[in-house]
Amino acid sequence: MGDRPRLAGAALGLTALLVPLTAAVGSAPAAAASGCTTQTGPYQRQVEKYMGRPVDGRQSPADCVATRKFQRWHGISPAAGYAGTVTWRTMSTILAQKAAGNTPNRAGRCPTNRGRIACVDLTRQLSWIQDGARLKYGPVPVRTGRDGAETRTGSKRVYYRSIDHWSTIYRVWMPYSQFFDGGQAFHSVTKSVHNPPGSGGCVNMRPADAKAYWNLLRNGDDVFVYGRKPGT
Template sequence: MAGRQGTGPTARVAVIGALLALAGLQVPRAAAAAAEPASACVAGTGPYQRELEHYLGRPVDGVQSTADCHAVRAFQRANGVPAAHGYPGLATYRTMLVVTARPDPNAAGDCPVREHRVTCVDMDRQLLWVQKGDSVVLPPVPIRTGRDSQETRPGWHEVYQRNKDHVSTLYGTPMPYAQFFDGGQALHGAPGSLYGGGGSAGCVNLTEPDAKRLWDLLAEGDAVYVWGTKPGTED
């Protein structure tokens, strides 16, 4: 006889979380914490400890506790962070920035509002979104912009060439869903993680699924606006 499926509060919250995940919605913090299993969580203090503690409503002391670890791990699992082990590292912090920006990515007004589509590239937060007027037509996604000496060029640009299966003539590396906007710099997919290597060679790297979504949305002549400074690079 099959074991009876759990029907307690934790099980119910887990089901709610699964339904929200299928709908593409973030699991609320309280629900994520309630759904977190009681298995050991032993990840140590991370470089973004205070930022995650503040966001998750934990005591902000910069030191990982068991409760902190469980809260961070619940957030990671709810938002698809790879290797969800409770460590407050760069990938988790960058995911937090995406989640925080979703309600209104242009709250600070840094990306000019126009009647036509504008692809907004925020190098300060390493985020990209697309807006048309006051409407966000592509929610914020994580990106990786240029490293020192190969910075992504700020200012107004426009998509002047598109190549779905482009391969870099300089580096011989794939650039799927490439949309060039300025002197060889492009919006394109990047295999692997966006969170290592110190930056791109000037392009705006996206995950391949996000690059495809952007490809399906944009066309030649679309506006691109870039501003800010990538963390870790010189002003």
């Protein structure tokens, strides 16, 4: 799933969370030759502001090249530079993650009276580990279940851990797997954690974050999942 403009004559997401906003934009002829769309998207102004482009609400070759760079980085297809729903949803999620700072549980949605707990906020696509009121790790960006295969909400517990897990269902490696609900697990992926439309229900993590979770959590530790992923 991705942003899908109609293209004339062609078939045509914390500082570490942000793609550099000073993307190289290239020349207008180069942009045209690259298959960039000339269409203005419904989120043109928001995307321009995020990318550090002049905010005029009109698509330009430079806007398109900068947006395509973001789309390719995060696996948004087609990467045609169109300021559509999926692109802006990804950008707005990254902004919400950055705004969380070091107080991801400011609203108190994740219970902190259980000792060590891994919190998963589906709305912000964010996870962190707390020990009581103390933040132990994170917050970090995650990729949860797509529409129709949502990561289930509620109170869970880690019940099985497998450091070099092989999925017989998806036939892929799932390093640092920690299962907490009927086959749903924390585990690492090498693709962007903002890659749409989402996982098969697992909580995908960057390799370093999945390894840190592996070192901090144990069987029996609490997991709490809440919110709703945008687009599900």
